[in-house]
Amino acid sequence: MAQRVHDVAIIGGGVVGCAIAHELGRSRARTVLLEQAADVGFGTSKANSGIIHGGHQAAPTTLKGHLEWLGNRMWGDLCIELGFGFARVGGLTVALRDDELPALDKLQHQAATKGVPGVERWGRAALRRAEPNLTKQAIAAVYSPTTAVINPYEACFGLAASAARSGVEVRTLSPVTALAHDGELWVITTPTGLVRARFVLNAAGTAAARISALAGAGTYRMSFRKGEEYLLDKRLRGLVGRVIYPCPSATSKGTLVIPTYDGTIMVGPTADEVADPDDLATTADGAARVIAAARRLVPGISERDVIAEFAGVRAVVDGDDFRIGATGAPGFFDVAGIQSPGLTAAPAIAVMVADLLRGAGLDLTPAAGDGRLAPLPPLPPFVHFAGSSTARRQELAAADPRYAHIVCRCEYVTEAEVCHAIERGAHTLDGVKFRTRAGMGRCQGGFCTSRCMALLAREMGVPLTAVTKRGGDSWLVLDRGQVVQR
Amino acid sequence: MISDRPHLLRSEYDVAIVGGGPAGLGAAVAAREAGAQRVLVVDRDTEAGGVLLQCIHSGFGLHRFGEELTGPEYAQRVLCEALDDGVDVVTEAFVLDVAADHALTIASPRHGVVTVQARATVLAMGARERTHSAIRIPGDRPAGVFTAGLAQRLVNIDGVLPGRRVAILGSGDIGLIMARRLTLEGVEVVGVFELLPHPNGLSRNIVQCLHDFDIPLHLSTTVVGIHGRDRIQRVTVAPVDETLQPLMQRAWEVPCDTLLVSVGLIPENELSQQLRLRIDPATMGPVVASTMETSRDGLFACGNVVHIHDLVDFVSAEAELAGRHAGRYATGQATPADNVRLLPGANVGYCVPHTVSTDRDHVVYLRVRTMFDPCLLRLRTPDGTVVHERKLRYVAPAEMVNLKLRPALLQGFHGDSLIVEVVPR
Numbered sequence: 001m002a003q004r005v006h007d008v009a010i011i012g013g014g015v016v017g018c019a020i021a022h023e024l025g026r027s028r029a030r031t032v033l034l035e036q037a038a039d040v041g042f043g044t045s046k047a048n049s050g051i052i053h054g055g056h057q058a059a060p061t062t063l064k065g066h067l068e069w070l071g072n073r074m075w076g077d078l079c080i081e082l083g084f085g086f087a088r089v090g091g092l093t094v095a096l097r098d099d100e101l102p103a104l105d106k107l108q109h110q111a112a113t114k115g116v117p118g119v120e121r122w123g124r125a126a127l128r129r130a131e132p133n134l135t136k137q138a139i140a141a142v143y144s145p146t147t148a149v150i151n152p153y154e155a156c157f158g159l160a161a162s163a164a165r166s167g168v169e170v171r172t173l174s175p176v177t178a179l180a181h182d183g184e185l186w187v188i189t190t191p192t193g194l195v196r197a198r199f200v201l202n203a204a205g206t207a208a209a210r211i212s213a214l215a216g217a218g219t220y221r222m223s224f225r226k227g228e229e230y231l232l233d234k235r236l237r238g239l240v241g242r243v244i245y246p247c248p249s250a251t252s253k254g255t256l257v258i259p260t261y262d263g264t265i266m267v268g269p270t271a272d273e274v275a276d277p278d279d280l281a282t283t284a285d286g287a288a289r290v291i292a293a294a295r296r297l298v299p300g301i302s303e304r305d306v307i308a309e310f311a312g313v314r315a316v317v318d319g320d321d322f323r324i325g326a327t328g329a330p331g332f333f334d335v336a337g338i339q340s341p342g343l344t345a346a347p348a349i350a351v352m353v354a355d356l357l358r359g360a361g362l363d364l365t366p367a368a369g370d371g372r373l374a375p376l377p378p379l380p381p382f383v384h385f386a387g388s389s390t391a392r393r394q395e396l397a398a399a400d401p402r403y404a405h406i407v408c409r410c411e412y413v414t415e416a417e418v419c420h421a422i423e424r425g426a427h428t429l430d431g432v433k434f435r436t437r438a439g440m441g442r443c444q445g446g447f448c449t450s451r452c453m454a455l456l457a458r459e460m461g462v463p464l465t466a467v468t469k470r471g472g473d474s475w476l477v478l479d480r481g482q483v484v485q486r
Numbered sequence: 487m488i489s490d491r492p493h494l495l496r497s498e499y500d501v502a503i504v505g506g507g508p509a510g511l512g513a514a515v516a517a518r519e520a521g522a523q524r525v526l527v528v529d530r531d532t533e534a535g536g537v538l539l540q541c542i543h544s545g546f547g548l549h550r551f552g553e554e555l556t557g558p559e560y561a562q563r564v565l566c567e568a569l570d571d572g573v574d575v576v577t578e579a580f581v582l583d584v585a586a587d588h589a590l591t592i593a594s595p596r597h598g599v600v601t602v603q604a605r606a607t608v609l610a611m612g613a614r615e616r617t618h619s620a621i622r623i624p625g626d627r628p629a630g631v632f633t634a635g636l637a638q639r640l641v642n643i644d645g646v647l648p649g650r651r652v653a654i655l656g657s658g659d660i661g662l663i664m665a666r667r668l669t670l671e672g673v674e675v676v677g678v679f680e681l682l683p684h685p686n687g688l689s690r691n692i693v694q695c696l697h698d699f700d701i702p703l704h705l706s707t708t709v710v711g712i713h714g715r716d717r718i719q720r721v722t723v724a725p726v727d728e729t730l731q732p733l734m735q736r737a738w739e740v741p742c743d744t745l746l747v748s749v750g751l752i753p754e755n756e757l758s759q760q761l762r763l764r765i766d767p768a769t770m771g772p773v774v775a776s777t778m779e780t781s782r783d784g785l786f787a788c789g790n791v792v793h794i795h796d797l798v799d800f801v802s803a804e805a806e807l808a809g810r811h812a813g814r815y816a817t818g819q820a821t822p823a824d825n826v827r828l829l830p831g832a833n834v835g836y837c838v839p840h841t842v843s844t845d846r847d848h849v850v851y852l853r854v855r856t857m858f859d860p861c862l863l864r865l866r867t868p869d870g871t872v873v874h875e876r877k878l879r880y881v882a883p884a885e886m887v888n889l890k891l892r893p894a895l896l897q898g899f900h901g902d903s904l905i906v907e908v909v910p911r
Contacts, residue, residue, distance in 0.1 A: 278715060282624045306622060390591060393582075394599040401595040406530065406580040410756075415595075442756075444617040446633045450640055464646050469629035473716035476629055477646035484672040 006032045006169075007362060009188055009197035011176055011211055013040035015048070015152060015346045016338050017203040018159035022082075023350035025166035027364040029357075032195055033160065033168060034188070036175035036207075038471025039431040041156025044205050045343070046434070047280070047312020048152035049229065049269060050260055051243055053341040054091050054144030056111035056119050057253065063322045068341040069114045070348035072146055078347055079150065082158030083381030085261050091147030091243040092122070092130075094297060096137045103247040107142045118145040133239050133300050147243050149261045152343055153434040161424050162379050170425070171195075173471060176204075179215045181330060186215075199331045199357055206277035206315045208336035217329035224277045225252075225314045225339070227269025228286040232305040236265045244297050253340060255293035257301070262437075267294035267301060274313065282309045308444075314339040324352060331360065382420065382435065386412035407455070408448035410441020418452055422459045429453065430470040453477075495576050495597050499526045500816035501809070502590050502604035504581045504757065507536020508798050509789025510610035511564040512805030513812065514573040517608070520813025525573045526602065528592055530580045534568075535561030536612055537635065538798065540642045543663055545690075549799035560798060584609075584757055586782060605816035606784040608808050609758060609772070613751035613790035618655070621749055625711040630718035634660040634748035638667070647671055649744030653721055654678045655709045659687040659796075659884075661748025666695035675701050676742055679723050681708040681730060684857050686750065686884055688796060709745065710737060718745055751794045761785065768836035769793040775824050776839045776848050778808035779815075786812045793838050793851065796886045800851065822846065826896075831866070831907030833858070835883070844896045850889040852906060854881045860911045863889060865904050873899045881908055 008024060010017045013035030021033040037043060055069035079086035095104050104121065111119035122141045127134055164170045171192055178189035179200070188195040204211045209222035232239075239257075246254040252271035260266050270286045291303045317323045317337030322345070324335050335353060338345070358364050385393060385403055397404035402416035413436045421435035429445075432438055432452050439445035439452065453476060456467045465482070468474045500522035503510045506529025514525045533539060538546070541557030548554055551563070568575060579594035588604040615633040630649055632640070637648045638660060652673055654661045657680040665675045678696060683706045685692050696703050704723070710732045711722035724737035753771035764773040764781035771792040772780040778788050788808035789801045811821050824841035828850060837852040858881050865874040874895045881887055889906070 280715070281626045281713075284624045284710075287622075287624065309622070309624075310627060390599065393593070397593065397595075397598040401598070404593040404598050405578065405595045406582075406593055409530070409580070412582070414593075443614045446615050446617060446636050449632075449636055450644055454644070464644060470716075474629035475717055477640055477644075477648055478650070479646055480671065483647050483650050 006197040008199045010201045012203035014045040019346040019350035021163035021168045022159040025163040025168045031168045034174045038428045040160040041153045052148035053344045054147040055116040060113045067345035067348040071345040074347035083379045084154040088148040091144045092141045093245040094141045100247040203335040217327035217332045226274045228311045229268035231308040232265040280311045385414045407451045408438035411437040413438040499524045499604040502526045503608040505610035506534030509805045511568045512802045513608045513809030514568045516806040516809030517813035518571045520810045521817045522813035527575045529577045606812040609787040611754040616750045618747045628714035628718045634746045651742045652744040653742040654746045656749035657685040658748035662687045662691040662695040677702040679707045776842045777811035827903040831905035833908045848891040857882045
């Protein structure tokens with residue numbers, strides 16, 4: 001493994017690490033992104049609700065409140081630059097009782113303080129008109145036109161692909177096992193080789209406190225809040241048009257009803273403290289609580305509508321705010337405790353971190369252009385056969401016959417898309433699934449799993465037995481010799 | 487048997503058939519026999535034959551061919567018949583859309599994205615498996631959870647094994663067949679767990695695939711938890727009460743590295759829905775007349791896309807009917823009309839076809855809701871007059887009941903609907 005010296009090593013390829021990589025990719029700085037999993041975005045980010053919060057949700061006195069509104073304004077351009085979907089659907093925080101009205105006042109006050117435009121109070125009549133499926137108990141709501149939805153994993157893939165194209169080394173399957181400063185440089189040990197870098201950015205999500213301790217950069221307490229999310233059947237598409245929030249509690253925004261970017265309805269998340277950051281199990285109890293809470297907002301939802309479920313764990317540091325900045329160790333910066341609204345804030349966090357690095361003496365001369373860190377040329381958008389017109393499909397198939405080979409029968413994903421996903425960094429079945437939607441449909445991979453496995457094996461030049469679901473020990477099949485004792 | 491013009495795809499056909507399994511191929515032959523000149527079968531796989539190609543066990547064809555064939559042998563026979571009859575069988579081709587005027591949009595690496603015009607269409611897309619998401623098991627989402635049919639493909643087509651120690655949820659036929667298949671491959675099958683108090687597969691499969699190999703079948707028991715971060719490591723199973731609610735205090739853990747899910751099949755109804763065909767909520771397939779015509783003119787359906795069959799032999803019989811009438815429709819011959827609606831009554835989940843005629847012979851397929859020992863299959867009018875009765879020794883939801891309906895049975899009946907019921911005797 002080559003041991004060239006990097007200016008910056010980012011530990012953690014979640015949406016925050018990927019956003020920083022993308023931001024630094026605009027400069028001449030030599031950057032490496034180290035991700036422990038088989039793909040970027042496979043940790044907390046993948047299980048995110050996919051909401052770009054309106055900008056008024058978090059208190060303006062907090063760092064997360066400041067970065068929420070900055071980040072919100074950056075996503076629209078970013079999504080165009082990176083070629084993935086973004087929809088400003090708007091949000092509604094709904095009060096069901098009189099004693100919840102002060103919470104609405106507070107949101108409007110926060111919007112005014114931060115200068116978030118268009119945030120307004122809606123009464124019963126306006127709610128009824130705009131969201132007829134909302135509970136009749138709703139007495140008022142705060143509407144925010146700035147609230148948007150994206151696919152969080154697409155954001156990670158887009159940011160990382162763009163960063164890689166501009167020269168950032170994106171290294172997956174690289175958990176950090178040791179970390180030391182040799183007086184001049186950080187020496188980082190990973191299974192894929194040593195990395196030497198001037199600056200280290202600790203964006204390791206739920207592992208951030210451990211990485212900080214490993215680096216001798218300080219110890220702090222980190223707690224873990226699990227969130228379970230439940231996806232509802234496609235036929236409920238359109239049940240709500242906006243992201244529906246209950247009035248927030250002390251620790252969480254509560255259980256939301258979310259019209260995802262893909263058009264399906266998702267309900268969640270829970271916010272339960274767990275001891276193990278790797279505890280991603282959904283629970284019967286969590287499902288019951290999520291459905292009950294969602295039904296308080298939209299009574300038409302039922303547990304029978306659930307078609308898929310997943311969970312993620314948020315990393316929380318004491319004080320409940322983001323922990324971003326220099327530490328006791330030289331050149332070692334924490335970008336930790338990035339809980340909600342972390343996805344929203346991610347692009348603003350990246351800019352803030354770039355400023356910190358510049359302040360610490362890193363030369364962030366742009367790769368080209370006018371002296372500012374200019375946007376990179378747009379990534380060619382990922383072509384989805386399913387969403388194309390018949391004429392466009394004919395064009396695609398004429399140029400590349402692989403576009404006429406359907407691999408996933410439910411979502412109409414073609415061989416060409418699977419191959420492009422692999423070219424763009426998918427090495428696992430989940431990597432293909434989250435880039436192309438193959439396996440996300442009604443048959444949940446019954447048809448396409450063996451076909452995608454065969455394409456992964458062919459494109460990567462490995463046997464079927466080497467293909468995994470998401471790296472690590474997530475093997476899929478064995479050959480006979482591995483099963484039968486000889 | 488090799489076709490002398492493989493992959494030929496014309497722009498116009500009398501009858502176009504979506505799906506090249508036993509249903510589609512059977513319909514093609516019958517359409518030719520009924521006078522259709524140009525008949526097309528479109529299949530999405532590299533070889534036509536459908537799911538039979540991965541069913542390498544024997545037991546197919548006893549009714550139709552009078553001998554016991556393997557799945558690939560059965561498929562080969564019907565494929566040869568179709569090719570000998572001059573049917574165009576186009577493989578590696580996927581029907582994206584069927585328009586109401588019988589224009590099919592097809593995607594194929596060999597032909598691109600093209601439109602083919604037909605006069606009549608037969609839907610024969612078969613079925614897909616219900617997944618574990620459909621029955622919702624809380625817990626982790628590790629690798630190693632497969633539907634039984636996917637595991638069958640991995641083992642029999644791709645030549646790999648799904649794991650070393652396998653638990654099976656559901657006693658559907660594919661799961662039972664895979665229990666035996668994996669045991670023969672040296673994989674340990676730790677048990678089959680069935681939610682219902684009775685098996686969901688054919689009796690012969692319970693005996694030949696489980697009993698003969700000492701594989702335990704746990705009835706009224708289900709999987710309530712999946713554990714393992716990367717790869718599945720164990721499942722939690724629990725008995726259920728009469729209302730099918732798990733009794734968690736009696737739950738136990740079953741170590742395994744693989745969970746196969748065999749909880750039934752659902753008609754592949756995406757195109758049927760796109761076409762806005764009338765769907766029977768009980769079968770989840772299109773409503774059909776005795777000619778196998780759906781609610782749209784000239785659009786026929788047969789096989790598992792209409793309802794889930796227990797034996798392929800009956801799929802072939804139904805395909806013959808659909809193909810014949812599609813051929814007649816395409817060539818301007820009159821297709822007969824029905825005058826009686828069939829309605830499922832006591833203990834009958836569904837019956838197909840949904841309408842019949844009092845002046846022709848029919849075979850009506852039905853499935854019962856619960857098991858009965860000696861019982862009566864009864865046809866009655868809505869006001870209670872019994873039109874026909876037949877004694878049955880035994881019925882079970884896993885096995886289709888065939889009712890042969892002849893004009894002689896319906897002499898003296900002049901109404902417009904009949905109720906089909908199965909009652910204890």
